[in-house]
Amino acid sequence: MRTIIIGGKGHVGTYLVPRLVEAGHEVVCITRGQREPYQPHAAWKSVRCVTVDRAAEEATGSFGQRVRELQPDVVIDMICFHLDSARHLVAALRGQVQAFLHCGTIWVHGPSMQVPTTEEQPRRPFGEYGIQKAAIESYLLSEARRTGFPATVLHPGHIVGPGWAPLNPAGHFNPQVFARIARGEELALPNLGLETVHHVHADDVAQLFMQAIANWSHAVGESFHVVSPQALSLRGYAESVSAWFGQSARLRFVSWEEWRKTVPEQETAATWDHIAHSPNCSIAKAQRLLNYQPRYSSLQAVYESVSWLIAHGLISV
Numbered sequence: 001m002r003t004i005i006i007g008g009k010g011h012v013g014t015y016l017v018p019r020l021v022e023a024g025h026e027v028v029c030i031t032r033g034q035r036e037p038y039q040p041h042a043a044w045k046s047v048r049c050v051t052v053d054r055a056a057e058e059a060t061g062s063f064g065q066r067v068r069e070l071q072p073d074v075v076i077d078m079i080c081f082h083l084d085s086a087r088h089l090v091a092a093l094r095g096q097v098q099a100f101l102h103c104g105t106i107w108v109h110g111p112s113m114q115v116p117t118t119e120e121q122p123r124r125p126f127g128e129y130g131i132q133k134a135a136i137e138s139y140l141l142s143e144a145r146r147t148g149f150p151a152t153v154l155h156p157g158h159i160v161g162p163g164w165a166p167l168n169p170a171g172h173f174n175p176q177v178f179a180r181i182a183r184g185e186e187l188a189l190p191n192l193g194l195e196t197v198h199h200v201h202a203d204d205v206a207q208l209f210m211q212a213i214a215n216w217s218h219a220v221g222e223s224f225h226v227v228s229p230q231a232l233s234l235r236g237y238a239e240s241v242s243a244w245f246g247q248s249a250r251l252r253f254v255s256w257e258e259w260r261k262t263v264p265e266q267e268t269a270a271t272w273d274h275i276a277h278s279p280n281c282s283i284a285k286a287q288r289l290l291n292y293q294p295r296y297s298s299l300q301a302v303y304e305s306v307s308w309l310i311a312h313g314l315i316s317v
């Protein structure tokens with residue numbers, strides 16, 4: 001199979017591209033050439049890298065044709081954020097590809113209702129990102145079911161791995177929260193700390209992309225969550241991290257209005273986005289149809305990432 005991955009040097013591509021190469025795919029990776037994968041791997045020696053700015057080529061209407069000319073059997077689209085981008089690519093690839101995999105997000109659900117959330121529940125997204133991703137999902141699955149376009153949509157949770165800061169127990173990305181907890185300092189959490197976050201290790205996301213390609217007949221026309229087996233409450237997350245460092249968590253619970261005054265605006269916005277969704281997603285469908293077997297719990301994934309932050313001197317504990 002010739003497999004094109006659009007945006008293949010990021011969190012997921014770091015793990016997915018080596019898996020594709022090892023499985024015998026001829027891999028072509030499209031990026032702007034500005035970043036390298038988070039971890040080196042010998043598999044990259046056999047990957048053809050094509051430098052393209054998707055946004056610039058979409059503006060001239062040439063991106064889809066560019067991908068088609070690479071004669072892919074499989075296209076994995078990691079970086080589609082607008083319905084028009086998806087329409088443009090599908091129009092160019094119809095009749096060419098055997099499988100088309102889109103990376104979505106669990107944000108398509110909006111706020112959690114009945115948990116664990118299943119893929120079948122009605123979408124109630126909010127915020128431009130979630131709304132666009134839900135529109136793309138709806139469009140791709142409809143194309144698959146009505147016209148036979150071989151689309152599958154995978155919805156990751158908060159992607160974690162060594163090399164970048166994970167979503168922390170306060171619901172934002174400042175890695176110093178881990179350092180404060182490790183030193184036994186007090187941490188304020190909004191409300192009762194019972195709102196949830198749902199992580200996934202980047203390699204588990206890569207695993208499900210591979211399983212979707214291998215189980216084509218179960219994957220086409222379907223969407224799947226790709227998260228760890230269980231979500232975490234902010235409180236449970238903070239208490240677990242404290243225990244890693246031999247501490248008892250010193251948590252203080254304050255109202256949202258009070259809490260937001262204690263952190264910078266950027267962190268407030270990130271925490272609000274996460275607790276307003278409070279994701280808690282089911283992996284039963286991916287387990288049943290694609291034999292998804294995540295290697296990492298949320299805490300194992302975060303532990304690996306925090307260990308990397310410590311080893312690289314990015315946080316002092």
Ligand SMILES: NC(=O)c1ccc[n+]([C@@H]2O[C@H](COP(=O)([O-])OP(=O)(O)OC[C@H]3O[C@@H](n4cnc5c(N)ncnc54)[C@H](OP(=O)(O)O)[C@@H]3O)[C@@H](O)[C@H]2O)c1
Binds near residue numbers: 011105
């Ligand atoms: N991060 C999360 O926690 C999370 C959670 C849920 C869902 N998702 C979904 O995951 C997907 C992103 O995957 P990721 O986190 O693995 O990606 P990522 O780490 O953000 O990496 C993006 C990749 O795309 C390339 N790229 C960016 N802009 C480009 C452009 N205009 N033209 C061509 N290449 C471009 C980047 O390389 P260059 O910079 O060199 O071009 C890089 O290789 C998105 O669809 C997102 O909605 C992410």
